[in-house]
Amino acid sequence: MTRADIDFRQTFSKLAPQAIVSRSELAILLSTTEGAISQMAYRGELPITAFPSKRRACWFASDIRQWLDSLANNRHRKTTLDEKSPVKAIGRPRFSTDLT
Numbered sequence: 001m002t003r004a005d006i007d008f009r010q011t012f013s014k015l016a017p018q019a020i021v022s023r024s025e026l027a028i029l030l031s032t033t034e035g036a037i038s039q040m041a042y043r044g045e046l047p048i049t050a051f052p053s054k055r056r057a058c059w060f061a062s063d064i065r066q067w068l069d070s071l072a073n074n075r076h077r078k079t080t081l082d083e084k085s086p087v088k089a090i091g092r093p094r095f096s097t098d099l100t
Contacts, residue, residue, distance in 0.1 A: 017062035020050055026059065 008028045012021070026046075027034045038057070040046050047063040049056075 012061065012064075015061040017060065017065075019061040020058045021061055021064055023057045026064065029064070 008025055012025070012029055015021075021029070023034050023037050027037045030037070037046070041049075041057055047059060047067040050058050050060050050063075
Protein backbone atom coordinates (compact mmCIF):
# COMPACT_ATOMS: atom_id res chain seq x y z
CA MET A 1 0.00 0.00 0.00
CA THR A 2 1.47 3.29 -1.05
CA ARG A 3 1.53 6.47 0.95
CA ALA A 4 -1.11 8.02 -1.33
CA ASP A 5 -3.48 5.12 -0.55
CA ILE A 6 -3.10 5.63 3.19
CA ASP A 7 -3.49 9.39 2.80
CA PHE A 8 -6.78 9.06 0.88
CA ARG A 9 -8.20 6.64 3.45
CA GLN A 10 -7.44 9.17 6.16
CA THR A 11 -8.87 11.93 4.00
CA PHE A 12 -12.04 9.91 3.33
CA SER A 13 -12.72 9.57 7.04
CA LYS A 14 -12.73 13.37 7.31
CA LEU A 15 -14.74 14.17 4.16
CA ALA A 16 -18.03 16.02 4.40
CA PRO A 17 -21.12 13.93 3.55
CA GLN A 18 -21.72 15.87 0.34
CA ALA A 19 -18.12 15.46 -0.89
CA ILE A 20 -17.65 13.72 -4.24
CA VAL A 21 -15.58 10.52 -4.47
CA SER A 22 -14.22 9.62 -7.91
CA ARG A 23 -13.76 6.16 -9.40
CA SER A 24 -10.01 6.23 -8.78
CA GLU A 25 -10.49 7.33 -5.16
CA LEU A 26 -13.06 4.59 -4.59
CA ALA A 27 -10.62 2.07 -6.06
CA ILE A 28 -7.98 3.21 -3.57
CA LEU A 29 -10.49 3.03 -0.72
CA LEU A 30 -11.51 -0.54 -1.62
CA SER A 31 -7.95 -1.65 -2.49
CA THR A 32 -8.88 -2.65 -6.01
CA THR A 33 -8.49 -1.36 -9.56
CA GLU A 34 -10.53 1.20 -11.45
CA GLY A 35 -11.55 -1.55 -13.87
CA ALA A 36 -12.96 -3.59 -11.00
CA ILE A 37 -14.93 -0.54 -9.86
CA SER A 38 -16.35 -0.20 -13.38
CA GLN A 39 -17.39 -3.86 -13.33
CA MET A 40 -18.99 -3.48 -9.90
CA ALA A 41 -20.94 -0.45 -11.14
CA TYR A 42 -22.06 -2.36 -14.25
CA ARG A 43 -23.28 -5.28 -12.11
CA GLY A 44 -25.14 -2.88 -9.79
CA GLU A 45 -23.02 -3.70 -6.73
CA LEU A 46 -22.26 -0.06 -5.92
CA PRO A 47 -24.57 2.68 -4.65
CA ILE A 48 -26.19 5.00 -7.18
CA THR A 49 -23.85 7.61 -8.62
CA ALA A 50 -24.00 11.22 -7.49
CA PHE A 51 -25.22 12.39 -10.90
CA PRO A 52 -27.09 9.50 -12.56
CA SER A 53 -27.91 11.48 -15.72
CA LYS A 54 -24.21 12.17 -16.37
CA ARG A 55 -21.71 9.67 -17.68
CA ARG A 56 -19.21 10.48 -14.94
CA ALA A 57 -18.87 7.80 -12.28
CA CYS A 58 -18.66 9.58 -8.93
CA TRP A 59 -20.41 9.09 -5.62
CA PHE A 60 -21.25 11.12 -2.54
CA ALA A 61 -19.08 10.23 0.45
CA SER A 62 -22.19 9.69 2.61
CA ASP A 63 -23.56 7.13 0.11
CA ILE A 64 -20.25 5.24 0.13
CA ARG A 65 -20.20 5.23 3.95
CA GLN A 66 -23.79 3.92 4.15
CA TRP A 67 -23.01 1.26 1.52
CA LEU A 68 -19.92 0.08 3.41
CA ASP A 69 -21.88 -0.03 6.68
CA SER A 70 -24.65 -2.08 5.08
CA LEU A 71 -22.08 -4.51 3.64
CA ALA A 72 -20.54 -4.95 7.07
CA ASN A 73 -23.94 -5.49 8.70
CA ASN A 74 -25.05 -7.98 6.04
CA ARG A 75 -21.79 -9.89 6.35
CA HIS A 76 -22.17 -10.13 10.12
CA ARG A 77 -25.81 -11.18 9.80
CA LYS A 78 -24.93 -13.78 7.16
CA THR A 79 -22.20 -15.37 9.28
CA THR A 80 -24.50 -15.66 12.28
CA LEU A 81 -27.21 -17.25 10.13
CA ASP A 82 -24.71 -19.67 8.59
CA GLU A 83 -23.60 -20.83 12.03
CA LYS A 84 -27.19 -21.71 12.97
CA SER A 85 -28.25 -23.44 9.76
CA PRO A 86 -26.91 -26.86 8.80
CA VAL A 87 -24.68 -27.05 5.76
CA LYS A 88 -26.19 -28.94 2.85
CA ALA A 89 -23.81 -31.37 1.20
CA ILE A 90 -22.93 -30.62 -2.40
CA GLY A 91 -23.28 -33.37 -4.99
CA ARG A 92 -25.54 -36.32 -5.54
CA PRO A 93 -27.03 -38.07 -2.52
CA ARG A 94 -25.28 -41.28 -1.49
CA PHE A 95 -26.99 -44.52 -0.67
CA SER A 96 -26.47 -45.99 2.74
CA THR A 97 -23.56 -48.45 2.93
CA ASP A 98 -24.77 -49.93 6.18
CA LEU A 99 -24.54 -53.76 5.72
CA THR A 100 -26.15 -54.85 9.00
